[in-house]
Amino acid sequence: xxxxTQTPKFRVLKTGQSMTLLCAQDMNHxxxxxxxxxxxMGLRLIHYSVGEGTTAKGEVPxxxxxSRLKKQNFLLGxxxxxxxxxxxxxxxxxAYTGELFFGEGSRLTVL
Amino acid sequence: xxxxEQSPQSLIILEGKxxxxxxNYTVSPFSxxxxxxxxxxxxxxxxxxMTFSENTKSNGxxxxxxxxxxxxxxxxxxxxxxxxxxxxxxxxxxxxxxxxPTFGRGTSLIxxx
Numbered sequence: 396x397x398x399x400t401q402t403p404k405f406r407v408l409k410t411g412q413s414m415t416l417l418c419a420q421d422m423n424h425x426x427x428x429x430x431x432x433x434x435x436m437g438l439r440l441i442h443y444s445v446g447e448g449t450t451a452k453g454e455v456p457x458x459x460x461x462s463r464l465k466k467q468n469f470l471l472g473x474x475x476x477x478x479x480x481x482x483x484x485x486x487x488x489x490a491y492t493g494e495l496f497f498g499e500g501s502r503l504t505v506l
Numbered sequence: 507x508x509x510x511e512q513s514p515q516s517l518i519i520l521e522g523k524x525x526x527x528x529x530n531y532t533v534s535p536f537s538x539x540x541x542x543x544x545x546x547x548x549x550x551x552x553x554x555x556m557t558f559s560e561n562t563k564s565n566g567x568x569x570x571x572x573x574x575x576x577x578x579x580x581x582x583x584x585x586x587x588x589x590x591x592x593x594x595x596x597x598x599x600x601x602x603x604x605x606x607p608t609f610g611r612g613t614s615l616i617x618x619x
Contacts, residue, residue, distance in 0.1 A: 426605055436611065437595070437611035437612055439609075445605055453606070485549055487549075492555075493537070493538060493555075494555070495540075495542075495550070495552070495597070495607070497549030498549050499548055
């Protein structure tokens, strides 16, 4: 049972490059979230989705875009990466109980 | 604005000792409160959930308490082990159809041998 899988786990980008982080869940959860985690800041919500084909902005959405074309996948895109986007990114899906299931994280460095 | 405050920010204890982590929240209307454990380099994992009617809940050496009147929760770890070294995050959810839980910044616990 894979749960929530994030790819890639590590990535180094140059300023201005673009990339996409993929999150896949096999638990048939409706709600999915993308967070970033920075030292001393805790987990901050970037974007979320309440179902296939829907997305919404979270606390820190600037510089990111998302898509939820399939229920099991939630993609996070950076169109023009900036050093301020160096962070660890976590995807989560929400069970009907409200419990969040997190992926293992994607560590992004922007030079 | 919904907020969750955790204290202390960090804590160092010796193996075998007990410790207590605190969480104060202003989330309203309150639905439930969860404690998550995040090991270094891993994603957070749920330890326990507290609902409005629950005062205490245990999960092995972890005991969570909730005082809904003062809007405070604590996580007590008994007979700490090296594997307890982690960040502990308090997460509070509101009722009424809210999909967005409110996260605390976490308490970093280090257990030394």
